[in-house]
Amino acid sequence: MEELLLTTASEVKHLAYAIDTFYFLICGALVMWMAAGFAMLEAGLVRAKNTTEILTKNVALYAIACTMYLLCGYYIMYSSDGGAIFPNFGGLIGTENSVAEVLSGDEDAPYYSMRSDFFFQVVFVATCMSIVSGAVAERMKLWAFLAFAVVMTGFIYPVSGFWTWGGGFLSEAGFSDYAGSGIVHMAGAAAALAGVIVLGARKGKYGKDGQINAIPGANMPLATLGTLILWLGWFGFNGGSELKMSNIDSANNVAQVFVNTNAAAAAGVIAALIFARLWFKKADLTMALNGALAGLVAITAGPLTPSAPAAAFIGAIGGLIVVVSIIMLDKIKIDDPVGAISVHGVVGIWGLLAVPLTNGDANFGSQILGIVVIFAWVFIASLIVWVILKAIMGIRVTEEEEYAGVDLAECGMEAYPEFATSKK
Numbered sequence: 001m002e003e004l005l006l007t008t009a010s011e012v013k014h015l016a017y018a019i020d021t022f023y024f025l026i027c028g029a030l031v032m033w034m035a036a037g038f039a040m041l042e043a044g045l046v047r048a049k050n051t052t053e054i055l056t057k058n059v060a061l062y063a064i065a066c067t068m069y070l071l072c073g074y075y076i077m078y079s080s081d082g083g084a085i086f087p088n089f090g091g092l093i094g095t096e097n098s099v100a101e102v103l104s105g106d107e108d109a110p111y112y113s114m115r116s117d118f119f120f121q122v123v124f125v126a127t128c129m130s131i132v133s134g135a136v137a138e139r140m141k142l143w144a145f146l147a148f149a150v151v152m153t154g155f156i157y158p159v160s161g162f163w164t165w166g167g168g169f170l171s172e173a174g175f176s177d178y179a180g181s182g183i184v185h186m187a188g189a190a191a192a193l194a195g196v197i198v199l200g201a202r203k204g205k206y207g208k209d210g211q212i213n214a215i216p217g218a219n220m221p222l223a224t225l226g227t228l229i230l231w232l233g234w235f236g237f238n239g240g241s242e243l244k245m246s247n248i249d250s251a252n253n254v255a256q257v258f259v260n261t262n263a264a265a266a267a268g269v270i271a272a273l274i275f276a277r278l279w280f281k282k283a284d285l286t287m288a289l290n291g292a293l294a295g296l297v298a299i300t301a302g303p304l305t306p307s308a309p310a311a312a313f314i315g316a317i318g319g320l321i322v323v324v325s326i327i328m329l330d331k332i333k334i335d336d337p338v339g340a341i342s343v344h345g346v347v348g349i350w351g352l353l354a355v356p357l358t359n360g361d362a363n364f365g366s367q368i369l370g371i372v373v374i375f376a377w378v379f380i381a382s383l384i385v386w387v388i389l390k391a392i393m394g395i396r397v398t399e400e401e402e403y404a405g406v407d408l409a410e411c412g413m414e415a416y417p418e419f420a421t422s423k424k
Contacts, residue, residue: 010103013102013103014102014103015246016111016246016247017102017110017111017112017113017246019245019246020111020112020243020244020245020246021112021113021116023240023244023245023246024112024113024116024117024119024120024240024243025116025119025120026236027120027235027236027237027239027240028116028119028120028122028123028236028240029236030232030233030235030236030237030240031120031123031124031127031233031236031237031240032062032123032126032233033229033232033233033236034123034127034130034229034230034233034234034237035058035059035062035123035126035127035130036226036229037226037227037228037229037230037231037232037233038058038127038130038131038133038134038226038230039054039055039058039059039226040222040223040225040226040229041134041222041223041226041227041230041289041338042054042058042133042134042137042226042337042338043055043218043219043222043223043226043415044217044218044219044220044221044222044223044224044225044226045134045137045217045223045286045337045338046137046138046217046218046337046338047138047215047216047217047218047405048218048219048405048414048415048416048419049404049405049406049407049408049414050137050138050405050406050407051218051219051407051414051415051416052407052411052413052414052415053142053406053407053410053411054133054134054137055415056142056410056411057133057142057145057146058130058133060142060146060149061126061129061130061133061145061146061149061153062126062129062130064129064146064149064150064153065122065125065126065129065149065153066122066125066126068125068149068150068153068154069118069121069122069125069153069154069158070093070118070122071154072154072155072158073122073125073153073154073155073157073158074093074118074121074122074158075093076155076158076159076161076162077121077157077158077159077161077162077165077166078094078121078162078166079162079166093114093115093118094114094118095114096113096114096115097110097113097114111244111246112243112244120240124180124184124237125153125157125158126153127184127188127237128152128153128157128184128185128187128188128191129149129152129153129157129188130188131185131188131189131191131192131340131344132145132148132149132152132188132191132192132195132340133145134192134336134337134338134339134340135189135192135193135195135196135336135337135338135340135341136192136195136196136199137337137338138202138337138402138406139199139200139202139203139396139397139402139406140195140199140395140396140397140406141393141394141395141396141397141410142406142410142411143393144389144390144393144394144395145395147389147393148191148195148382148385148386148389151385152191152382152385156187156191156377156378156381156382156385157187157378159377159381160183160187160373160374160377160378161183163373163374164177164182164183164370164374165177165183170366170369170370170373170374173366173369173370174361174362174363174366175366175367175369175370176301176302176355176356176359176361176362176366176367177301177352177355177370178238178241178300178301178302178303178304178355179237179238179241179300179301179303180237180241180300180301181297181298181300181301181347181348181351181352182301182348182349182351182352182370182371182374182375183374184300185297185300185343185344185345185347185348185351186344186345186348186349186352186371186374186375186378187374187375187378188340188344188345189340189341189343189344189345189346189348190345190374190375190378190379190382191378191379191382192336192340192341192344192345193334193341193345193379194378194379194380194382194383194386195382195386195395196334196335196336196341197334197383198383198386198387198390198395199386199395199396200335200396201333201334201335202215202335202337202402203399203402203403205333205335206333206335210331212330212331215337217286217337220285220286223285223286223289224285224289227289227292227293230292230293230296231265231292231296234261234265234296234300235258235261235262237300238257238258238260238261238299238300238303239254239257239258239261241257241303242254242257242304253304256303256304257303257304259308259311260299260303260304260306260308260311261296261299261300261303261311263299263308263309263311263312263315264295264296264298264299264303264311264312264314264315264318265292265293265295265296265299265315266292266295266312266315267295267311267312267313267315267316267319268291268292268293268294268295268296268298268315268316268318268319268322269288269291269292269295269319270291270316270319271291271295271315271316271317271318271319271320272287272288272290272291272292272294272319272320272322272323273287273288273291275287275319275320275323276288276323279323286339287322287323287326290322290323290326290339290342290343291318291319291322291323292319293322293343293344294315294318294319294321294322294342294343294347295314295315295316295318295319296315297318297343297344297347297348297351298314298315298317298318298347298348298350298351298354299311299314299315299318299351300348300351301348301351301352301354301355302314302351302354302355302358302359302362305355305358305359306357306358307358310357310358314351314354314357317350317354318347318350318351321342321346321347321350322339322342322343322346322347325341325342325346325347326339326342329341329342349371352367352370352371353367353368353371355367397409397410
């Protein structure tokens with residue numbers, strides 16, 4: 001009988017390990033799909049003559065993020081102990097868990113595959129880098145952007161990631177960021193802000209006497225599709241951050257995170273749409289889309305502890321904040337074609353500050369410390385890299401190339417050749 005019970009316990013652990021590993025991988029795949037969401041959103045919000053280049057950036061940055069995080073980023077962030085470099089091509093992401101370790105019964109026994117953890121983490125890095133892409137769109141050199149992506153995903157992000165999720169000093173200080181409102185989203189916005197400052201605004205965006213000229217995107221259906229893809233992918237982003245679902249408590253937590261994530265996004269849309277209607281006298285689709293993303297960013301720091309109505313409140317405040325932030329950044333001539341700095345940066349800060357409202361284990365002092373440290377590190381490090389790239393290779397296309405469209409200048413093809421956009 002005792003032998004039967006031991007066998008059954010072993011089988012249960014095997015099954016739980018498989019379930020948690022599979023769940024981790026599926027959530028990672030959902031987050032990977034957010035790369036398509038960013039690509040479609042940005043392609044819809046830039047002008048037609050810049051579509052091919054923005055798509056190229058999004059595909060290439062994902063590949064660079066995956067490669068750099070494999071080569072050094074994951075090791076920096078989590079100090080995996082795989083031994084010498086490249087032992088069986090596995091050293092930098094650690095030795096895989098053995099059956100004996102999983103079945104050991106130790107309190108800290110692994111309950112999902114090391115490789116599933118790496119996959120889940122690497123798609124977060126790519127998400128962070130995707131935020132930068134839209135903010136610097138329509139006037140940046142492709143290869144300068146990709147060079148920055150190498151440094152951002154291989155070094156800058158992993159360092160602040162180590163301070164937080166890797167068990168560093170911010171973690172020890174009590175900083176709480178469940179799925180990355182600050183660690184991922186605010187960090188991406190900080191890097192984007194540094195780039196926009198060095199790069200400057202698009203030609204014709206700002207006129208004399210404080211005039212702000214709207215530059216509409218070319219494809220609102222694509223932008224809408226991109227937003228809905230991101231909304232879907234966010235369930236993996238937040239839900240996967242529970243890290244486990246093979247027991248009753250974890251499964252209930254995952255369900256709560258899904259419900260709260262959806263509630264925040266929906267409230268963000270409604271709040272932004274109503275606010276835009278009251279302010280601009282029009283139902284502004286771009287503000288509604290950014291409202292959805294703002295709600296998602298806002299709840300990401302703490303999607304487990306709020307009730308669903310509280311999550312909706314957090315998302316609604318995010319939807320209001322993003323509208324104000326987009327307008328205010330335009331007034332100080334920070335040209336962000338897709339609103340990425342507002343959505344991910346300003347609202348990311350709100351999300352971090354909202355955590356102590358529903359999580360008794362969090363406090364405002366630790367949250368503010370995390371905000372200041374992460375933002376300062378990423379912004380300053382990124383600013384240095386952008387300035388170096390500007391000096392070495394230049395980061396901005398010529399005025400003629402910008403007028404004709406960076407599709408032809410950088411990629412040699414147009415996304416919509418039948419419209420002859422380069423001749424307009």
